[in-house]
Amino acid sequence: MRADLEIIEKWISPESHVLDLGCGDGTLLAHLQQEKQATGYGLEINPDHITTCMGRGVSVIEQNLDLQGLGNFEDQSFDVVLMTQALQAVRRPDVVLDEMLRLGREGIVTFPNFAYWRLRWYLMRRGRMPESETLPYKWYNTPNIHLCTFKDFEALCYRKNIHILNRTVVDSEHRYRWFSRLWPNMLGQIAIYRITR
Numbered sequence: 001m002r003a004d005l006e007i008i009e010k011w012i013s014p015e016s017h018v019l020d021l022g023c024g025d026g027t028l029l030a031h032l033q034q035e036k037q038a039t040g041y042g043l044e045i046n047p048d049h050i051t052t053c054m055g056r057g058v059s060v061i062e063q064n065l066d067l068q069g070l071g072n073f074e075d076q077s078f079d080v081v082l083m084t085q086a087l088q089a090v091r092r093p094d095v096v097l098d099e100m101l102r103l104g105r106e107g108i109v110t111f112p113n114f115a116y117w118r119l120r121w122y123l124m125r126r127g128r129m130p131e132s133e134t135l136p137y138k139w140y141n142t143p144n145i146h147l148c149t150f151k152d153f154e155a156l157c158y159r160k161n162i163h164i165l166n167r168t169v170v171d172s173e174h175r176y177r178w179f180s181r182l183w184p185n186m187l188g189q190i191a192i193y194r195i196t197r
Contacts, residue, residue: 004170004190005031008082008108011166011194012036016079019043019103021065021096022086026053033057040078066091070099078104085134085190087111088144094156097195101162107195113169115149116189134189150185157195166194 005028012018014036020029023042026049032038042060044050053060063072081104087093088111100107112134122130129139137144148156150167157164169188184191 002170004084004110004192007168007170007192008084008110009035011106011108012038012080015039017077019073019078019081021070021081021083021100022089023049023053023058023060023082024084025049026056026058026060028082028084029053029058030056065096069095070103073103075102076105079106080104081107082109083107084110085112088146088148091145093146093148094160097156097160097162101195101197105196106165108193109153109195110190110192111148111153112144113149113185113188113191114147115151115185117186118189120186132189150188150191153191153193157193162195162197164193164195166192168192 008028009032012032016036016038018029018032018038018040020040020042023029023044026042029040029042040059042053042058043063043065044053044060045062045064050060050062081100083096083100087096087109090096097107119130119132131137135144154164167184169184169192170190
């Protein structure tokens with residue numbers, strides 16, 4: 001399993017009730033069910049991913065966060081609400097964060113850090129929107145509509161009175177590197193946050 005998902009697993013208590021927003025193919029939820037005896041649901045809009053989730057025994061709901069929101073879930077109905085590599089693809093990330101913490105006691109969010117040094121260097125050297133393993137699209141066809149940095153995300157959390165319990169980072173190979181902790185906004189490619197109210 002990827003290092004960012006291993007970090008997330010460590011932050012989740014056994015037998016937690018989990019909601020995974022944009023759960024993809026269900027890899028994380030299936031692992032949490034097996035290793036942590038977690039229960040819960042994934043939300044996904046890609047039909048192929050939904051089929052894969054069901055094949056893995058993951059309960060998945062076809063739901064578009066931008067169109068349908070999360071009003072079909074009651075307040076504090078989950079221990080943890082996850083959103084890995086999808087925050088930058090929703091229309092209103094600020095609203096999604098509020099909803100995550102309405103539904104769960106804690107939220108865990110990961111996103112590509114647009115201030116990563118290689119992206120800065122690409123932009124400076126080529127004068128074009130950067131492309132990388134974590135941001136592989138052209139500027140005109142990307143699903144990533146709200147790119148941000150560690151500092152941007154932390155400023156939003158501060159403004160919304162969201163408390164950051166843990167923050168860490170992994171690199172392009174999804175490995176944790178000790179030196180990335182020194183300057184996460186510059187050296188971290190994938191940001192990983194654990195938040196609460």
